[in-house]
Amino acid sequence: MDSTAAAQNADHPEAPLAHVADARVLVAVFAALIVLTGITVAVSYFDFGVFNLLVALAVATLKAGLVAAWFMHLRYESGLHLFIFLAGVAFLSLFLLLAMLDSVQYHPDIQTWEQRK
Amino acid sequence: MTESSPHGEGSNHAVSPHAHLAHHFDTPGQQYDSARLGMWIFLLTEILFFGGLFCAYAVYRANRPEVFLDGHRFLDKPLGAANTVVLLFSSLTMALAVRASQLDRRKVLVCLLAVTVLCATVFLGVKAVEYKHKWDHRMVPGQARIEAWFSRGPKDVTPGNEFRPDEAYVKEHLEKAGYGNLDKEGLARAVKNLSTFMSIYFCLTALHALHVAVGIGVMVWLLVGAARGRFGKSYFTPVDLAGLYWHLVDLIWIYLFPLLYLIH
Numbered sequence: 001m002d003s004t005a006a007a008q009n010a011d012h013p014e015a016p017l018a019h020v021a022d023a024r025v026l027v028a029v030f031a032a033l034i035v036l037t038g039i040t041v042a043v044s045y046f047d048f049g050v051f052n053l054l055v056a057l058a059v060a061t062l063k064a065g066l067v068a069a070w071f072m073h074l075r076y077e078s079g080l081h082l083f084i085f086l087a088g089v090a091f092l093s094l095f096l097l098l099a100m101l102d103s104v105q106y107h108p109d110i111q112t113w114e115q116r117k
Numbered sequence: 118m119t120e121s122s123p124h125g126e127g128s129n130h131a132v133s134p135h136a137h138l139a140h141h142f143d144t145p146g147q148q149y150d151s152a153r154l155g156m157w158i159f160l161l162t163e164i165l166f167f168g169g170l171f172c173a174y175a176v177y178r179a180n181r182p183e184v185f186l187d188g189h190r191f192l193d194k195p196l197g198a199a200n201t202v203v204l205l206f207s208s209l210t211m212a213l214a215v216r217a218s219q220l221d222r223r224k225v226l227v228c229l230l231a232v233t234v235l236c237a238t239v240f241l242g243v244k245a246v247e248y249k250h251k252w253d254h255r256m257v258p259g260q261a262r263i264e265a266w267f268s269r270g271p272k273d274v275t276p277g278n279e280f281r282p283d284e285a286y287v288k289e290h291l292e293k294a295g296y297g298n299l300d301k302e303g304l305a306r307a308v309k310n311l312s313t314f315m316s317i318y319f320c321l322t323a324l325h326a327l328h329v330a331v332g333i334g335v336m337v338w339l340l341v342g343a344a345r346g347r348f349g350k351s352y353f354t355p356v357d358l359a360g361l362y363w364h365l366v367d368l369i370w371i372y373l374f375p376l377l378y379l380i381h
Contacts, residue, residue: 056379
């Protein structure tokens, strides 16, 4: 089922080119984003040990997901744009993963070198 | 891009071509789809662009967590949170502006774009306040060299000692943050950590601020166009694409804020 604007528009030339967002939904997403920002700031005053970074990144990813899905209207479009966005995230993750793998691998060597200085 | 042109053979259209339809597209829908696809690919490159700096952040933080623990104490959390709220609000007004352009509501569109520009300017203003604060305490990387260029600073600047923060301020600030009494060695280590953190902080936030500034320029252009009635139900592509860009800028700040300001 091709839901792109071109397909719709070819059949009905006067149809809207894209989904028109509902203002109430946008405001609700904004409210959720503010709440999540409050949560992430509040959580920063507590110490969860090794989970600190994980919690911060999880909340940030949730916020990013809200912005991408509703503000950037990924939710209302054909999957191609979502695919491009996720491809970017996937390649970025690959980039970070390989760099971190390399870095962690040589951690003991760095520490040895530093202790020798 | 704004020329009308006769359709070629085999077209399904019963209506006359839209004024904004370029000759190499069959329908306005196809033109709009192409524009959005191009924009998403550009956003992909932007994600990877910032990704490089985030990678530097990740590697440094994994190897030297104390750099970030020490460094982030010099960032103002309330100001950062305020900036986050302002940017999120500007994202909302931008999304509403795209909606207004789709519904032919010219006045609402102009208002919303103006509010977005205002919020973006407030964001840059707060950033300027933060940067000035760093400059006053000599915590900008390479500040000694910059001052030497303008013949104002010390004369003995070499690549090794360009970072000379106000040590009394650093000591006082860290001790207030609960570091206990810092001896000479502890202070030297803190200064070294601060240098690395400030480099990463300034690179990330300055690149982001540059994107915000470019966004302001684009939105002012949109504002002028909207005031002249260029955008409406049949042609709102520039507003939509600028909206996508602006939301990406917001997305990047959503990640920058906890990673820089909320470390513990």
